[in-house]
Amino acid sequence: GESVGLHLPTLSVQEGDNSIINCAYSNSASDYFIWYKQESGKGPQFIIDIRSNMDKRQGQRVTVLLNKTVKHLSLQIAATQPGDSAVYFCAERGSYIPTFGRGTSLIVHP
Amino acid sequence: DAGVIQSPRHEVTEMGQEVTLRCKPISGHDYLFWYRQTMMRGLELLIYFNNNVPIDDSGMPEDRFSAKMPNASFSTLKIQPSEPRDSAVYFCASSFSRDTQYFGPGTRLTVL
Numbered sequence: 001g002e003s004v005g006l007h008l009p010t011l012s013v014q015e016g017d018n019s020i021i022n023c024a025y026s027n028s029a030s031d032y033f034i035w036y037k038q039e040s041g042k043g044p045q046f047i048i049d050i051r052s053n054m055d056k057r058q059g060q061r062v063t064v065l066l067n068k069t070v071k072h073l074s075l076q077i078a079a080t081q082p083g084d085s086a087v088y089f090c091a092e093r094g095s096y097i098p099t100f101g102r103g104t105s106l107i108v109h110p
Numbered sequence: 111d112a113g114v115i116q117s118p119r120h121e122v123t124e125m126g127q128e129v130t131l132r133c134k135p136i137s138g139h140d141y142l143f144w145y146r147q148t149m150m151r152g153l154e155l156l157i158y159f160n161n162n163v164p165i166d167d168s169g170m171p172e173d174r175f176s177a178k179m180p181n182a183s184f185s186t187l188k189i190q191p192s193e194p195r196d197s198a199v200y201f202c203a204s205s206f207s208r209d210t211q212y213f214g215p216g217t218r219l220t221v222l
Contacts, residue, residue, distance in 0.1 A: 032209065043114075043215050043216050044213045049209075100153050
């Protein structure tokens with residue numbers, strides 16, 4: 001039979017635009033959330049994290065927003081660059097250890 | 111710190127052979143994780159250790175897979191016998207407490 005790969009959501013943006021990557025999490029008891037970036041041929045790399053007692057946290061060019069009411073997490077990347085092209089994963093720590101979502105592919109066009 | 115170190119980076123073997131993947135976690139981290147990543151199934155947690163003790167191996171596909179952590183600075187993931195469907199990228203990650211996991215560069219395994 002024909003093999004079917006895991007189809008990741010894809011976000012395409014122009015260089016210089018702002019990007020917003022969304023993640024819905026499942027466990028209302030999750031207390032810690034992490035965003036990772038995975039470039040082709042590399043392992044996932046930590047970008048930014050946020051604890052459940054916060055709504056927003058900012059890093060360098062990145063901002064994470066947490067909406068516990070609707071169990072939604074977002075990663076905002078300002079002035080997106082070609083080097084930001086990668087798969088982005090969110091992870092939530094619910095029952096014990098962080099578990100990963102399926103990822104979103106970000107494609108940045110020069 | 112050098113980060114999580116994995117070896118080999120690439121492994122090509124024939125079906126039926128034994129494969130051993132190695133991992134050195136970040137010094138001071140008390141959790142170690144093994145993941146498998148494929149296009150079909152994404153990133154899957156296979157097993158994790160806390161203070162060298164296996165805590166949850168429910169993600170290990172079958173008895174052909176085994177993992178050990180003889181000390182705080184070394185872990186192995188063994189596949190015996192290997193099969194073509196085991197072809198994937200295998201990642202090791204470590205963390206302090208249950209916080210952020212730091213990943214190694216991965217081992218790309220190809221079983222012919």
